[in-house]
Amino acid sequence: MTRVRYCKIVKGLLQTQSDGTTKLMDFFDERRMHRLYEKFILKYYKKEFPQINVQASQIPWALDDDSDEFLPVMQSDVTLSRDNKVLIIDAKYYSHVLQIRHDTPTQHSANLYQIFAYVKNKDLEFGDAAHTVAGMLLYAKTDEEIHPDQMYSMSGNKICVRSLDLNQDFSKIAAQLNRIVHDFFGA
DSSP states (O other), rough: OOOHHHHHHHTTEEEOOTSOOOOEEEOOOOOHHHHHHHHHHHHHHHHHOOOOOHHHHHHHOOOOOSSOOOOOEEOEEEEEEETTTTEEEEEEOOOOOEEEEHHHHHEEEEHHHHHHHHHHHHHHHTTOOEEEEEEEEEEESSSSOOOOEEEEEEEEEEEEEEEEOOOSSSHHHHHHHHHHHHHHHOO
């Protein structure tokens, strides 16, 4: 790990000197942890799956005219593609994976809208060519009792919601990430 990256990680850690020594603790800033989570998934796929195009890509809006003033940039966390198959992964690191509405747990609507917009706009780039574009919300698993593992079919595209359990041996984390690629690309 380079010194700069190490310093960034250390900046996000709390320190204690209760017994006169310095000890690194947990990340305290959810935004920093979210960013580290995104980068981990992106770098993992780049390293482990060189046969697949892996990037954090911008997705252009499928506009009927050239008026794009004030539209936000659609920036994917991870886009996996091979041939005419694309899987857009939006990595989410929250303390609560689901929201509670009227005593019922549901997906975060803003996250679903976001991944749906990414998928539909990317889908339109292919025009009439044979292709598959899907999306995934990949949450870091929390200690909550309910963990999403759903597949939805929305307007001709698959949208998947999963949890990645980071609280285990790295080989098991890798197996979860590998399964995503194998399930989608069959490779």
